[in-house]
Amino acid sequence: MFSRTYKAAVTLPPLVWVAAFLLTPYALMFCYSFWSVSATQSVVQTWNFDNYRQLFRVEVYWQTLLRSMWIAARVTIFSLLLGYPLAYFLSFYAGKKKDLLYQLVIIPLWVSYLVRAYAWKTILGSDGVLNTSLQYVHLTKHPLEFLLYSPFAVVLTLTHIYTPFAFLPIYAALEHIPRNLVEASSDLGATPRQTFWKVIFPLSIPGVVAGATFAFVLSLGDFLAPLLLGGPSGIMISNIVVSLFGAAYNWPLGAAISFCMLLLVVSLLFLSERLEKKWSFS
Amino acid sequence: MELFVSGDSKHVSGSGWLFFHATAVFAFLYLPIVVLILYSFNGEGVGGFPPRNLTLDWYRMLLADGAIWDSVLNSLKVALAAMVIALMFGIPAALALERVQFPGKALFRRLVLLPLILPGIITGLSLLMLINVAGAKLSLMTIILGHGTALISVATTEVFAGLQKLDRAQEEASLDLGANYWQTFWRITVPNLKLPIIGAALLIFTLSMDEIAVSFFLIGRDNTLPLEIWGRLRRGITPEINAVSTIIFVFSLVAIVFWYRLRVRGEQTAEADSEIAGAAFESEAA
Numbered sequence: 132m133f134s135r136t137y138k139a140a141v142t143l144p145p146l147v148w149v150a151a152f153l154l155t156p157y158a159l160m161f162c163y164s165f166w167s168v169s170a171t172q173s174v175v176q177t178w179n180f181d182n183y184r185q186l187f188r189v190e191v192y193w194q195t196l197l198r199s200m201w202i203a204a205r206v207t208i209f210s211l212l213l214g215y216p217l218a219y220f221l222s223f224y225a226g227k228k229k230d231l232l233y234q235l236v237i238i239p240l241w242v243s244y245l246v247r248a249y250a251w252k253t254i255l256g257s258d259g260v261l262n263t264s265l266q267y268v269h270l271t272k273h274p275l276e277f278l279l280y281s282p283f284a285v286v287l288t289l290t291h292i293y294t295p296f297a298f299l300p301i302y303a304a305l306e307h308i309p310r311n312l313v314e315a316s317s318d319l320g321a322t323p324r325q326t327f328w329k330v331i332f333p334l335s336i337p338g339v340v341a342g343a344t345f346a347f348v349l350s351l352g353d354f355l356a357p358l359l360l361g362g363p364s365g366i367m368i369s370n371i372v373v374s375l376f377g378a379a380y381n382w383p384l385g386a387a388i389s390f391c392m393l394l395l396v397v398s399l400l401f402l403s404e405r406l407e408k409k410w411s412f413s
Numbered sequence: 414m415e416l417f418v419s420g421d422s423k424h425v426s427g428s429g430w431l432f433f434h435a436t437a438v439f440a441f442l443y444l445p446i447v448v449l450i451l452y453s454f455n456g457e458g459v460g461g462f463p464p465r466n467l468t469l470d471w472y473r474m475l476l477a478d479g480a481i482w483d484s485v486l487n488s489l490k491v492a493l494a495a496m497v498i499a500l501m502f503g504i505p506a507a508l509a510l511e512r513v514q515f516p517g518k519a520l521f522r523r524l525v526l527l528p529l530i531l532p533g534i535i536t537g538l539s540l541l542m543l544i545n546v547a548g549a550k551l552s553l554m555t556i557i558l559g560h561g562t563a564l565i566s567v568a569t570t571e572v573f574a575g576l577q578k579l580d581r582a583q584e585e586a587s588l589d590l591g592a593n594y595w596q597t598f599w600r601i602t603v604p605n606l607k608l609p610i611i612g613a614a615l616l617i618f619t620l621s622m623d624e625i626a627v628s629f630f631l632i633g634r635d636n637t638l639p640l641e642i643w644g645r646l647r648r649g650i651t652p653e654i655n656a657v658s659t660i661i662f663v664f665s666l667v668a669i670v671f672w673y674r675l676r677v678r679g680e681q682t683a684e685a686d687s688e689i690a691g692a693a694f695e696s697e698a699a
Contacts, residue, residue, distance in 0.1 A: 132430075133513070133594075134594065135513055136594070137594045138509075138513040138515075140505070140516055140594075141506075141508040141509045141513065142505070142509040142513050144501075144502060144505055145502040145505050145506035145509060145525070145565070146502070146503045146509075146515075146521060148562070148565075149506075149521065149524055149525055149562075149565070152540070152543070152562040153524050153525075153527070153528070153536075153562060154524060155543060156539030156540050156542060156543040158537075158538060159542045159543055159546060160535075160538065160539040160542055163542055164422055173433050192420045199462065200505070213438050213441070216431055216435070216438075217434065217435050217438045218432045219431065220428070220431040220434065221435070224428045224431060224432070225482075232435075234669070235675070236439075237669075238666070238669065239443065239446060240443045241619060241641075241665040241666070241668075241669060242446055242449075242658065242661075242662050242665070243623045243625060243661065244625065245623075245625055245639050245641060245642055245643060245646075246449065246642065246654070246658040247445050249447070249642075249646055249650070249654065250445035250446070250448055250540070251447040252650070253448065253449075253452065253650065254444070254445065254448055260448055260452075264463075265461065278643075280468065283495065288470060291441060291442065291445065294438070294441075295442070307598070307666075308581070313672065344530070348530055348531075349530070349532060349533065349542050352531070352532020352533070352534050352535065352626075353532065354626070355535055355625065355626070355643075359646065361599070364690065365626070369532065372534060372538070373534070374629070376538060376541070382542070382556050385538070386542070388541075389534070389538055392532065392535060393531070393535050396531055396532070396535075397527075399635040400530065403418065406442075
């Protein structure tokens with residue numbers, strides 16, 4: 132029913148824009164990753180694999196990448212442990228309060244990410260809210276120093292930030308489960324526990340995969356929480372990239388690390404898409 | 414054995430555990446927000462328990478703080494402009510994805526949606542390289558370019574979801590009755606997509622107001638609000654930041670309530686519409 136002109140009019144403008152301002156920049160990042168920096172600190176367009184070689188040879192780069200993945204993995208696990216039962220409670224037990232509670236999960240997302248990370252800093256600091264409260268009730272005599280400027284603080288803050296992201300797709304998946312399947316299961320004699328593990332949980336796996344992907348990918352690339360709360364031991368891979376683009380002035384190496392992150396993210400997305408398809412029942 | 418345990422009692426005990434868990438998660442999600450708001454009134458600064466010497470001084474200080482308000486103004490400009498760009502390209506992109514077959518469509522879909530999940534640092538840095546190669550200067554314009562482009566993803570997903578629920582018969586009728594595509598688009602398609610478009614606009618606006626990872630690399634001389642806050646956090650922390658965050662939180666809450674009521678009303682009218690349509694259909698059939 133749509134004419135050629137209509138089709139061209141809706142297709143071409145976004146296509147051109149996306150090609151110019153998304154595809155070209157990503158491609159440019161790829162090119163940069165093969166270039167190098169001269170002694171006079173200008174970018175030289177000679178093509179070689181030196182940056183990638185350096186990435187695997189210099190310990191601090193790949194170790195930080197591994198540490199970032201480990202931090203992101205912990206954030207993912209905790210977000211799922213917090214988000215899944217919450218989504219299950221809302222979907223199956225909250226009754227009429229469901230919509231209100233759903234909104235309550237979303238609302239923290241409207242408080243600036245930066246501000247929430249900063250709030251955790253004021254909670255966890257050595258004269259912060261938590262330490263002074265503990266001393267106030269005489270549970271501790273001295274401030275607990277491990278709370279702030281540690282990987283613990285980064286994992287805690289990122290878990291706080293990405294729990295709603297893990298929750299949302301899980302909740303959507305649970306809401307889509309036909310309730311008569313659950314009834315049928317219990318009518319046929321399954322205990323609630325069996326119904327959960329044999330009916331509800333398998334059907335919610337696509338949501339779990341989507342939620343886990345969100346939490347992992349977004350926390351993997353984070354650089355503000357580590358800067359604010361991580362201290363030297365909480366540095367993540369993006370912090371290295373930021374310094375390579377700033378003070379250290381080595382854009383090509385920074386581009387190579389970024390491009391590896393991009394590849395990692397895209398392959399995870401691909402994998403999670405496959406998994407979601409495999410587990411979806413329709 | 415398990416089979417003979419009454420399902421109901423397990424149900425209740427299970428939900429008790431879940432209720433406790435849900436309460437704890439909500440406490441975890443809201444603790445920083447409560448602390449943030451509480452300490453914006455604390456005369457003794459951002460630490461220390463219990464809060465004492467409640468005061469409005471930080472709000473007074475904030476009112477007199479020109480740099481913060483400049484950055485708020487910059488953020489509003491950026492958010493509005495980003496909203497226009499994202500909708501201008503996101504709505505056609507959704508139409509294209511739903512209605513047009515073209516080579517490279519799968520790649521196009523992935524590319525458009527990528528900034529939604531890609532860490533902001535990658536999008537920000539790649540745009541920085543483009544701007545550098547093009548020899549352009551960093552300014553609010555470059556931030557607008559970054560936000561607008563990254564948030565096309567939001568506009569496209571929201572509008573695409575709306576399009577899938579849309580009945581094409583109305584557009585067909587409009588075209589059959591002699592309206593051209595342009596008229597049909599503005600008089601039929603857009604009004605029918607009013608809710609997803611408003612929803613996308615609000616979402617884009619708030620996401621842009623809060624965006625920091627992309628802006629971080631594309632910033633020129635003028636700061637947006639999150640970058641102004643970031644700069645101050647690095648220098649030391651004062652409850653003034655709590656105060657400005659509290660104000661923005663209250664505004665966001667108002668926006669959510671507004672959007673929620675709009676949507677509820679929209680759903681009611683949609684129901685009413687379908688009832689009318691149903692009634693008309695029945696009377697015609699009779």
